[in-house]
Amino acid sequence: MSSRPTYPFDVRSADVWKIALPASVAFITEPMVGIVDITVIGRLGDPALLGGLVLGALVFDFIFSLAYFLRLGTAGLTAQAIGARDPRDGLMHAARAIALAVVIGLAMIVLSGALLWVAVLALKPDAGVEAALGQYFYVRVWSAPFSLVNYALLGWFYGRAAARTGMMLQLLIHGLNIALSIAFVYGLGWGVPGAAAGTVAGHVVAAIVGLYLVARHFGGLRATLARIVPAELVDPVALRRMFGLSRDLMIRSGALMTAYAYFAAQGSRAGEVTLSSNAILLNVMMVSAFFLDGLAQASEQLCGKAVGANWRPAFEKATNLSLLAGIGISTALALVLYFAGPTIIDLMTTSGEVREAARHYLWLTALCAISGMPAFVYDGILTGSTLNDAMRNGMVLALIFFLAAAIVLQQAMGNAGLWVALNLFFLFRGAIYWWSLERRKPALFAA
Structure with missing residues (x-):
């Protein structure tokens, strides 16, 4: 018999929606920031400025994705701690993640020149685009410590199923970002650096508010610090688990962003019009992706809680309810994106020229909402189960598949081939994640 205790609980459809809806509302604001930034710069009428902004945002998306384990890993570990009845609500997982976030963020600032050099070397932008990219980069990099601390905080809040608090923090980040970007670009005439400055301000304010809410949850700063035992903070077993999870999630995120970076780079090499139209469509697609991420957050918390509670019936029900909700949500999103797409463009x-090019590929962009749904749901399930190696291996295989498909299809179909390959990438991810989970599921739960 197993020494692990069992804590039975039931999962209802309402439990999925209670987490998914606030999380989706929060996550959808992130691509909305990209849409607003592209709009305020795009309406200045200079394709080089727009290209620099797009590539700058992509660079930070790629870099920050390598530290995305701070949110994903913290949420999964915290959900399991909640399921196992941890009296500190997973505080130690959050404390380790916050400390690591500060270290990584400061390192990014110190190494900013080298990071920009690598980005320019990889993306090979035109001279005008490169100048705008540099302007954006050297302002945005100051947000790094605060952005990464926010990842850790959001992981802790969502891992505890405090979805409304997580939603509030993300709305604060992106609401300030949008308002200040418009004010800085149009009101003060700062151009591309103004869009970056709005992002910095949003993350700084949200990090301060988030840390305050954590302290308040435990009765104040002094009481919170008293719960953080230094010996436990550097416990070798816990650190090995965190760094193992972090390593695999970094590889997973790096593979995902490599696919997006390859997509963007191919558009960049095709010229400013293709680059700009693809950037607009990617941001439109990200609206559906981040909305579905709310569903992934629900499956992550509920399945992670089930693993921590050692209760397989709840795990199976959470999986099925999340996929069922995903079918309806993804279909609705695809229809909305297709019919509202021309107005958004x-x-x-x-x-x-950019409008015409974007309209031509809009239907393939809308289709991504449906093809990507299983991958997003299984992302959450595997993260909550801390099956990090399965996520890592699956994403690497999906990247290899995508690159092969993109090379072949782009030669045959041009830019449309890239979009077809992206849809196939999502479908392959979902399929291989399902296969990996089915193989590993019995070992998650003690007899």
């Missing part, structure tokens, strides 16, 4: 750019 016209709002985001005044260039006739």
Whole structure:
């Protein structure tokens, strides 16, 4: 018999929606920031400025994705701690993640020149785009410590199923970002650096508020610090588990962002019009992706809690309910994106060439909502189960598949081939994640 205790609980459809809806509302604001930034810069009428902004945002998306384990890992570990009845609500997992976030963020600032050099070398932008990229980069990099601390905080809040608090923090980040970007670009005439400055301000304020809420949850700063035992903070077993999870999630995130970076780089090499139209469509696609991420957050918390509670019936029910909800949500998103897409494209750019190119590939962008749904749900399930090696291996295999498909299809179909390959990438991810989970599921729960 197993020495692990069992804590039975039931999962209802309402439990999925209670987490998924606030999380989706929060996550959807992130691509909305990209849409607003592209709109305020795109309406200045200079494709080079727009290209620099797009590539700058992509660079930070790629870099920050390597530290995305701070949110994913913290959420999964915290959910399991909640399921196992941890009296400190997973505080030690959050404390380790916050400390690591500060170290990584400061290192990014120190190494900013080298990071930008690598980005320029990889993306090979035109001279005008490169100048705008540099302007954006050297302002945005100051957000790094605060952005990464926010990852850790959000992981802790969502891992505890405090979805409304997580939603509030993300709305604060992105609401300030949007308002200040518009004010800095149009009101003060700061251009591309103004869009970056709005991002920095949003993350600084949200990190301060988030840390305050954590302290308040435990009765104040002094009481919170008293619960953090230094010996436990550097416990070798816990650190090995965290760094093992972090390593695998870094590889997973790096593989995912490599796929997006390859997509963007191919658009960049095809010229400013293709680069800009693909950037607009990717941001439109990200609206559906981040909305589905809310569903992934629900499956992560509920399945992680089930693993911590050692209760397989709850795990199976959470999986099935999340996938069922995903079918309805993804279909609705695809229809909304397809029919509202032309209006969104016209709002985001005044260039006739870019508008025409974006409309041509809109249907493939909308289709990504449906093809990507299983991958997002299984992302959450595997993260909550801390099956980090399965996520790592699955994403690497999916990347290899995507690159092979993109090379072949782009030669045959041009830019449309890239979009078809992206849809196939999502489908392959979902399939291999399902296969990996089915193989590993029995070992998750003690007899």
